[in-house]
Amino acid sequence: MAGEVAVINVVARASLWLQPHRIVLILIALALVFCAAFFMRWDWLPQYWEMGLMGLWRALWILAVTCALGFTLAVPLGLAQAGGPFWFAIPAKVFCTIIRGTPLLLQLWLLYYGLGSLFPQYPWIRESWIWPYLRQAWPYGVLALTLSFAGYEGEVMRGAFAGVPRGQLEAARAFGMSRWKIFRRIWLPQAFYRALPTLTGETVLQLKSTPLVATISVIDIFAVSSKVRQDTYLTYEPLLLLALIYMTITGILVLVFSRIEARIPVKIG
Amino acid sequence: MELLSPVAPGWGGTLLVGLLHSIEIAIGATCLGLLIGVGGAFGKLYGGPVTRDLLAVYTTVVRAVPELVLILLLYYAGTDLINQVLTAIGYQRVDISGLAAGIFVLGFVQGAYSTEVIRGAILAIPQGQIEAARAYGMSPGLMLRRITLPSMLPFAIPGLANLWLIATKDTALLAVVGFFELTLATRQAAGVTKAYLLFYLAAGALYLALSLFSNLIIGRVETWSRRGMPSVKEAR
Numbered sequence: 001m002a003g004e005v006a007v008i009n010v011v012a013r014a015s016l017w018l019q020p021h022r023i024v025l026i027l028i029a030l031a032l033v034f035c036a037a038f039f040m041r042w043d044w045l046p047q048y049w050e051m052g053l054m055g056l057w058r059a060l061w062i063l064a065v066t067c068a069l070g071f072t073l074a075v076p077l078g079l080a081q082a083g084g085p086f087w088f089a090i091p092a093k094v095f096c097t098i099i100r101g102t103p104l105l106l107q108l109w110l111l112y113y114g115l116g117s118l119f120p121q122y123p124w125i126r127e128s129w130i131w132p133y134l135r136q137a138w139p140y141g142v143l144a145l146t147l148s149f150a151g152y153e154g155e156v157m158r159g160a161f162a163g164v165p166r167g168q169l170e171a172a173r174a175f176g177m178s179r180w181k182i183f184r185r186i187w188l189p190q191a192f193y194r195a196l197p198t199l200t201g202e203t204v205l206q207l208k209s210t211p212l213v214a215t216i217s218v219i220d221i222f223a224v225s226s227k228v229r230q231d232t233y234l235t236y237e238p239l240l241l242l243a244l245i246y247m248t249i250t251g252i253l254v255l256v257f258s259r260i261e262a263r264i265p266v267k268i269g
Numbered sequence: 270m271e272l273l274s275p276v277a278p279g280w281g282g283t284l285l286v287g288l289l290h291s292i293e294i295a296i297g298a299t300c301l302g303l304l305i306g307v308g309g310a311f312g313k314l315y316g317g318p319v320t321r322d323l324l325a326v327y328t329t330v331v332r333a334v335p336e337l338v339l340i341l342l343l344y345y346a347g348t349d350l351i352n353q354v355l356t357a358i359g360y361q362r363v364d365i366s367g368l369a370a371g372i373f374v375l376g377f378v379q380g381a382y383s384t385e386v387i388r389g390a391i392l393a394i395p396q397g398q399i400e401a402a403r404a405y406g407m408s409p410g411l412m413l414r415r416i417t418l419p420s421m422l423p424f425a426i427p428g429l430a431n432l433w434l435i436a437t438k439d440t441a442l443l444a445v446v447g448f449f450e451l452t453l454a455t456r457q458a459a460g461v462t463k464a465y466l467l468f469y470l471a472a473g474a475l476y477l478a479l480s481l482f483s484n485l486i487i488g489r490v491e492t493w494s495r496r497g498m499p500s501v502k503e504a505r
Contacts, residue, residue, distance in 0.1 A: 101434075102476040105441075
């Protein structure tokens with residue numbers, strides 16, 4: 001019985017969503033896709049798809065690493081601004097303002113061209129173990145994206161830390177919890193739940209920032225599409241495919257985050 | 270330091286011209302975005318089912334695809350389209366100026382975001398105000414001008430201010446298509462003089478000054494648009 005009801009529910013919702021005008025719109029969209037598939041040139045795909053997969057993997061890897069590192073940096077930044085002493089809060093505030101006040105492309109080029117041009121002047125850097133990494137482009141890309149994510153998310157975490165009700169922290173202190181334990185068990189989890197909805201948006205924004213690393217010669221999926229455009233003189237096909245890929249990744253990210261959000265059982269009070 | 274001087278041997282003048290171009294594009298793009306946003310928000314709220322679905326596709330797609338990809342797509346597609354239309358009517362092909370193309374491209378992107386901001390702001394207007402306006406027999410145009418736009422402003426200003434800041438920073442992306450604005454000017458100056466760190470830091474300071482100055486103005490505008498409303502602190 002319950003199964004039948006569920007099926008009827010699904011059908012009812014589907015018929016509510018699938019109104020006549022939507023069917024027409026979907027048919028038009030399908031017709032456009034077929035036109036694109038038949039009348040545009042896609043014969044370059046077999047030659048480049050392996051490279052494209054590598055680029056996609058690199059973009060996702062950069063996204064995951066910079067989000068994780070950026071968030072770990074954002075926690076102390078937010079904590080410092082929400083409840084730290086002034087000599088800790090002011091530098092954090094200045095850092096967030098500078099990151100949020102300048103374009104990411106400029107930060108990236110500042111690190112890659114500016115900082116990158118300084119290092120070779122010092123012989124002791126050239127002889128150290130870190131030099132092989134500093135000669136490549138990707139550490140600069142990862143660093144710039146991490147700092148950017150930390151700057152934006154640090155501001156969000158400040159609001160989240162400040163938004164945890166005073167009573168919760170006082171109750172924890174009354175139970176005799178140490179400061180570290182209060183932070184780990186009470187303050188951080190509640191702040192994290194508060195920040196979670198904005199974290200989805202920030203992660204999508206971060207995904208949309210990853211193609212910038214292509215401008216400092218990291219071969220991500222955007223750089224692959226640029227290479228295809230240069231090699232084949234096609235303008236639209238690689239870009240349209242690229243837009244489709246990014247839309248798919250965004251969709252998956254939003255879906256995953258909404259799953260995580262739904263799993264959080266507590267009400268935030 | 271003399272590299273930054275505004276007269277001929279220094280590159281300060283080049284940077285300032287770049288900054289001027291950036292500001293021009295940001296203002297143009299924000300205005301175009303606002304126009305699209307107001308239209309889009311009204312379409313989403315009061316339009317027919319087809320308009321609503323098409324606008325939903327527009328805002329979703331634009332917000333899901335990186336700005337860099339959109340800029341490239343719209344830049345090529347837009348100039349291509351205009352030239353094809355012109356040749357079809359029998360005119361000569363024209364070179365679209367970088368300024369117009371930049372404003373169009375960024376405005377199109379901003380339009381999607383401001384549609385959502387303005388839609389939310391209109392929904393936040395107390396329903397009674399709209400009903401009262403209807404009860405007085407106001408035409409939709411008059412209601413828009415006298416009631417909806419002024420009373421949604423305090424709800425929309427924080428979001429729109431954020432969009433303005435994003436617009437000033439997004440102009441940097443036009444450097445990738447080769448439009449001469451602050452970031453590209455910096456890159457050229459740094460490439461010629463080899464003083465990379467100096468020029469990038471200077472450009473960063475200019476962008477930061479623009480952001481901080483905007484914040485100052487935005488604060489003023491926000492208090493102005495909230496005049497006559499209970500303050501946020503008291504409402505809590």
